[in-house]
Amino acid sequence: MEALNVPMADTPVVTFWEGEIVDTKNYTFFTGKWEATQEDDTRHWSKFSSFSPLMAQVESDGGKSLDLSNYPYIFMRWKEQYFVNVGTDCGLTIAGFYYICFSCSDGSISGFYYDPNSSPYQKLELKSTNDGRSGFSFSSYELQ
Template identity: 40%
Template sequence: MQSVQAAEKWLCGYLKMDNLTKTNASLLTYFEGEIISRLYPFITGKWDASVETDIAHWTKIATDSLLDNFEEDSFDYSQLEKSDLIFMRWKEKFLLPDPRVKEVDGASYAGFYYIGLRKSTGEITGFYYHFDSEKFQNLQLKYQPEDAPSVFQLR
């Protein structure tokens, strides 16, 4: 993740995927994300996701009662502040280093990810969704601290 705007419930970053296709050893995409809240509710309402699609994906990320009735307008989003899970949607916007590339043989970034970040461990679980892709493609990310800082400040 490159930037998190907590008040706006928005974030952005990069996803690097290795060995995704036979022709591309590594792919790097830029993504923007929505943090689930009253501003960005659980029901996606775009990207070809139906309410049924949302229910199927979110309940794979959180299997407890936290998400009871999340599809209803009366859902209490304030309870998410106390949860160990931060729910998000990530939408890949373009490939790097050349954002003009629109297609990659054997890969797609036309869909989006349903994401759960577990605060206690830093682990991220996600599921890719696109109406024309294999269902429930799993994304698992674990935090790995860098050996050296990647940002320096000169004083």
């Protein structure tokens, strides 16, 4: 990711990210790290209307018994790992992470930032375009 117009940096700040796809096998809706409690997780996932139908099962067993393979949304966590081109004195923090929801129908991505030491529920929204092609396109992103 590239952050522009950072007050304490002379150039755009580039960060390296990693993500987790909530598949209920390798990763559940409960984060279990980065200072996030199950209550924090439930509060943040609940901000997505697409999460509502899953809420009871997640509260029951963390969602481990859910089959999300055909669900029209993909839930993820995105975490910045390090600054690529600047030191930690750039004025930005990478302490938190994002709760992410990807819509398989329109390609939109929305997210909420979590860091217990930052303003709550900072929102991320990415809208796709298809530029006359099939599928979805953003300026750049890749899901692996």
